Amino acid sequence: MAVPYKVADIGLAAWGRRTIDIAENEMPGLMYLREKYGPRQILAGANIGVCMSVTIQTAVLVETLVALGARVRLCSSNPMSSQDHAAAALVAAGLPTFAWKGETVEEFKWCINQTINFGKERQMNMIMDDGGELTATTMKNNPNIWEGIRGISEETATGIHRLEKLSRSGELKIPAINVNYSVTKSKFDNLYGCRESLVDGIKRATDIMVAGKVAVVAGFGDVGKGCAQSLRAFGARVIVTEVDPIAALQAAMEGYKVTTMTEAVKEGHIFVTATGCINIIKEEHLLKMKPMAVLCNIGHFDVEVDWKYIKDNCEIEQIKNNCDLCTLPNGNKVVVLGKGRVVNLTCAQGHPSFVMSTSFTNQVLAQIELWTKTFPPGVHLLSRIQDEEVARCHLHKLGISLDTLSLEQAEYINVDRNGPYKPDYYRY
Numbered sequence: 064m065a066v067p068y069k070v071a072d073i074g075l076a077a078w079g080r081r082t083i084d085i086a087e088n089e090m091p092g093l094m095y096l097r098e099k100y101g102p103r104q105i106l107a108g109a110n111i112g113v114c115m116s117v118t119i120q121t122a123v124l125v126e127t128l129v130a131l132g133a134r135v136r137l138c139s140s141n142p143m144s145s146q147d148h149a150a151a152a153l154v155a156a157g158l159p160t161f162a163w164k165g166e167t168v169e170e171f172k173w174c175i176n177q178t179i180n181f182g183k184e185r186q187m188n189m190i191m192d193d194g195g196e197l198t199a200t201t202m203k204n205n206p207n208i209w210e211g212i213r214g215i216s217e218e219t220a221t222g223i224h225r226l227e228k229l230s231r232s233g234e235l236k237i238p239a240i241n242v243n244y245s246v247t248k249s250k251f252d253n254l255y256g257c258r259e260s261l262v263d264g265i266k267r268a269t270d271i272m273v274a275g276k277v278a279v280v281a282g283f284g285d286v287g288k289g290c291a292q293s294l295r296a297f298g299a300r301v302i303v304t305e306v307d308p309i310a311a312l313q314a315a316m317e318g319y320k321v322t323t324m325t326e327a328v329k330e331g332h333i334f335v336t337a338t339g340c341i342n343i344i345k346e347e348h349l350l351k352m353k354p355m356a357v358l359c360n361i362g363h364f365d366v367e368v369d370w371k372y373i374k375d376n377c378e379i380e381q382i383k384n385n386c387d388l389c390t391l392p393n394g395n396k397v398v399v400l401g402k403g404r405v406v407n408l409t410c411a412q413g414h415p416s417f418v419m420s421t422s423f424t425n426q427v428l429a430q431i432e433l434w435t436k437t438f439p440p441g442v443h444l445l446s447r448i449q450d451e452e453v454a455r456c457h458l459h460k461l462g463i464s465l466d467t468l469s470l471e472q473a474e475y476i477n478v479d480r481n482g483p484y485k486p487d488y489y490r491y
């Protein structure tokens with residue numbers, strides 16, 4: 064039977080496949096899971112709706128799910144973040160994929176609906192989400208399918224906020240696993256991933272010299288920490304804005320200046336929002352910025368920079384794809400990247416494969432847990448021992464050997480010789 068799909072250009076499939084082959088070599092965690100669970104077909108019977116940025120790394124992820132026995136349908140969690148060669152390669156491999164870079168909002172919703180609809184003979188029974196859109200759409204518009212969902216694995220902070228809200232209001236009647244809070248996800252992808260891909264996005268879009276500039280990072284969570292580190296490494300003078308006193312103190316003790324956005328706009332040449340919150344840079348800030356300040360967002364949704372205000376009130380001249388020169392009503396000009404959408408995916412290629420392997424190994428483990436075990440409704444975490452397993456299966460690729468605890472040492476620090484090595488409350 065023909066594979067249902069909608070992608071930009073199926074002719075890009077061969078290029079996508081070559082790139083996937085290279086990525087597999089950089090994704091040892093997913094390869095390890097294929098070897099460990101493939102022969103058992105541990106996900107047989109699982110019909111997984113996947114809503115993630117359709118990148119080359121996601122292609123390796125969904126092909127791992129298939130290698131473990133699952134059926135998959137796939138759409139993008141962001142209208143701008145698809146890699147068209149990845150989408151084409153997946154279709155050529157027989158995977159129903161509905162994603163292209165530059166979807167309109169309507170098309171984005173259409174793609175989600177295509178993902179939910181597994182056809183007459185079977186029904187979606189698992190969700191893998193990144194930001195909560197597939198979850199929300201299924202719950203709201205497809206109550207029959209929602210009832211049959213066995214579990215949800217959620218990738219990112221923004222999606223977790225939404226799940227926690229549902230859980231608190233008693234609406235989350237099924238179990239979900241918060242993949243973001245695995246140490247090997249948020250302390251790696253959010254931090255080291257953004258550390259590499261933020262400046263990649265800014266530079267591809269603007270070719271701007273970062274050294275010597277004042278860069279303002281809004282939010283000093285894991286993503287903000289990675290962004291601030293990389294901007295500083297390029298020679299920028301970094302200012303952080305925060306609402307959480309602990310994060311603000313951390314930023315100060317890392318040597319960053321910490322102040323309010325109202326103050327920071329007077330100094331900044333480059334602005335990066337990384338809060339997962341709304342309305343971080345709005346009219347009052349835009350009007351006071353230095354001429355030609357560069358603005359971008361690396362948070363999940365396009366709600367941090369007020370693009371609507373810009374669209375409705377500014378003269379916009381496209382310099383190139385995802386890079387707009389915006390003239391404000393007071394004559395001030397600013398450069399906005401990706402129309403306020405996640406900059407590392409709209410203006411660059413997202414995170415490198417290796418760090419996505421740590422994230423996605425957690426995703427696959429979460430799907431296996433939810434599919435093979437029974438959890439009560441609510442939001443759960445993978446165990447610390449699984450977190451350690453994710454890290455462990457990435458070590459050999461880097462040529463890293465571990466010391467092992469002697470019995471005497473293990474007893475002295477009161478842990479099992481084989482892990483977990485830290486209590487659940489330990490903060491890495």
Ligand SMILES: NC(=O)c1ccc[n+]([C@@H]2O[C@H](COP(=O)([O-])OP(=O)(O)OC[C@H]3O[C@@H](n4cnc5c(N)ncnc54)[C@H](O)[C@@H]3O)[C@@H](O)[C@H]2O)c1
Pocket residue numbers: 219220221222249252253256257281282283284285286287304305306307310337338339340343361362363364405406407408414
């Ligand atoms: N682009 C990517 O590749 C990528 C990767 C991972 C996560 N994300 C997204 O990035 C965002 C941040 O993720 P995170 O893991 O760092 O979350 P986090 O919760 O660890 O950090 C967010 C920080 O922003 C601060 N904050 C909230 N509102 C603020 C405000 N109004 N002003 C200043 N600071 C504020 C919070 O106090 C917190 O310290 C989320 O939307 C997440 O989904 C993006």
